[in-house]
Amino acid sequence: MKETLDVAYLLDELVPAAISDECMGFSLMIWDAWSMGNYIKLLRLYAKAPKMSGYVMDMFIDRERTEFLISIIKAFRPDIKLSLLINWLQLENEKALIEFLKQRGIEVDVSEDVLDCRKYANINIKF
Structure with missing residues (x-):
């Protein structure tokens, strides 16, 4: 709270x-x-x-990014472009985004250039 x-x-x-x-x-x-x-x-x-x-x-921004990612996954269907995620999450590049997502148990196919929000809508994302 x-x-x-x-x-x-x-x-x-x-x-x-x-x-x-x-x-x-x-x-x-x-x-x-x-x-x-x-x-x-x-x-x-x-x-x-x-x-x-x-x-x-830096002490709290990672937690806030993760909460924002959870909100994005719930709100966007069926998918969202990786370039938009990079911009919104204020990450340096696609490599940083992929690493951020992997740490939270989310796998992304870079060739598709999108995150499938339906696939991760009901999972518990790691903080």
Whole structure:
């Protein structure tokens, strides 16, 4: 469960100078995307993280990518293009996507250039 009440309480106590800080503003955008379940925005922000923020996000971004993948598999039938997955999951290339999927027990035929969502709709994807 996403504990948003604690964060909302803390946001009320922030002074304007803290909000205008680059990293603090970035973290607020991250929290907004995460709390709304906007995975595309979250992963795009991760790709443009200022300073060392990306390293902090590395602690949870893999879990969020996996949750997004589960949502994609449930929503797209019969399949989805690998190029779209690479873009949405903010992975470097097709090789990185294939490795990401293999770690979660999903096999993809690269020659078809699609992920068969029907095949994996009812499996438990590994986190």
